Amino acid sequence: MAARLSLPDGVRSTTQRLAVVRAVAESSGSFTVAELHDRARKFEPRLGLATTYRTVELLRANGGVHPLLGEGHAYVRCRAEHEAGHHHHLVCTSCGGVEETELCAAPTEAELQRRHGFRPAAHELDIYGTCRRCA
Amino acid sequence: MAARLSLPDGVRSTTQRLAVVRAVAESSGSFTVAELHDRARKFEPRLGLATTYRTVELLRANGGVHPLLGEGHAYVRCRAEHEAGHHHHLVCTSCGGVEETELCAAPTEAELQRRHGFRPAAHELDIYGTCRRCA
DNA sequence: CTGAGAATGAGAATCGTTGTCAGCTAAGTT
DNA sequence: AACTTAGCTGACAACGATTCTCATTCTCAG
Numbered sequence A, B: 001m002a003a004r005l006s007l008p009d010g011v012r013s014t015t016q017r018l019a020v021v022r023a024v025a026e027s028s029g030s031f032t033v034a035e036l037h038d039r040a041r042k043f044e045p046r047l048g049l050a051t052t053y054r055t056v057e058l059l060r061a062n063g064g065v066h067p068l069l070g071e072g073h074a075y076v077r078c079r080a081e082h083e084a085g086h087h088h089h090l091v092c093t094s095c096g097g098v099e100e101t102e103l104c105a106a107p108t109e110a111e112l113q114r115r116h117g118f119r120p121a122a123h124e125l126d127i128y129g130t131c132r133r134c135a
Numbered sequence C: 001c002t003g004a005g006a007a008t009g010a011g012a013a014t015c016g017t018t019g020t021c022a023g024c025t026a027a028g029t030t
Numbered sequence D: 001a002a003c004t005t006a007g008c009t010g011a012c013a014a015c016g017a018t019t020c021t022c023a024t025t026c027t028c029a030g
Helices: A015-026 A033-040 A049-062 A079-084 A109-116 B015-026 B033-040 B049-062 B109-116
Strands: A030-032 A065-068 A075-078 A088-092 A098-101 A119-130 B065-069 B074-078 B088-092 B098-101 B119-130
Touching (some): A049 A065, A098 B109, A109 B098
Antiparallel strands (some): A119 B119, B088 B098
């Protein structure tokens, strides 16, 4: 089931799309579509921003890229990367500080399927409480 | 501890802000800032959209409201629901729909204490994926 | 009660994203 | 290899959500 980073079947393989795929493959962490556009221009300088959006949407539908919560922008991140650098947030309600943790727990895919017919792709967990310093 | 739905300390309590807080308190599920603006106008018809945005930002910083990954819109939702029935959200990245679930999992308090010295009080889990209808 | 400065409404400005359309091109057909 | 045509593309207009500006209003400490 390895959703390898590639274009979906049935679409044409153009230099523009290949440039975007290559840029995603070379990127780590999360990035905006505009940043991706810049990077992909190294491979195909005539690449337009609209085409970048269209290709990102293709990859998203194909599972190669993930939408992320951002600061007003639609951030996106390579799926493999998403599974690697997985982390959650510990938010201190006293000082407002945010810490990251790799501790993770979530309902299983099987459970979500059975109870809700829902196929999970990603999750976000924010834990609120009191941090060490404020305790 | 109970993060009651209220304005942060140090800010002035105006009828506009109170109208927004009241509208959030009465809302369930997710909503856009524009929808919130409409609802809050019942209490304060002269309320402006910009002020609604400003107040939502106050509440967000204060933990009263939570941004969700939506269809390009910034969804927010009331966090006071925690006191009623504990539940989490299944957000469909295809149609933007939000479903509630009682399925719940989170790192244990013991683990959080040991690894981070963090004392958890509440948590939020948003699961993103594909809903039954969009599958 | 008063003054200082915080908060507001209205609407312009900004910015990310999507739509439009004439021209271009991949890829199957002959 | 040339032909055909539906799928793609870039440029830029359009759009909608969010933020900014600023003159005016209002809160609240003193």
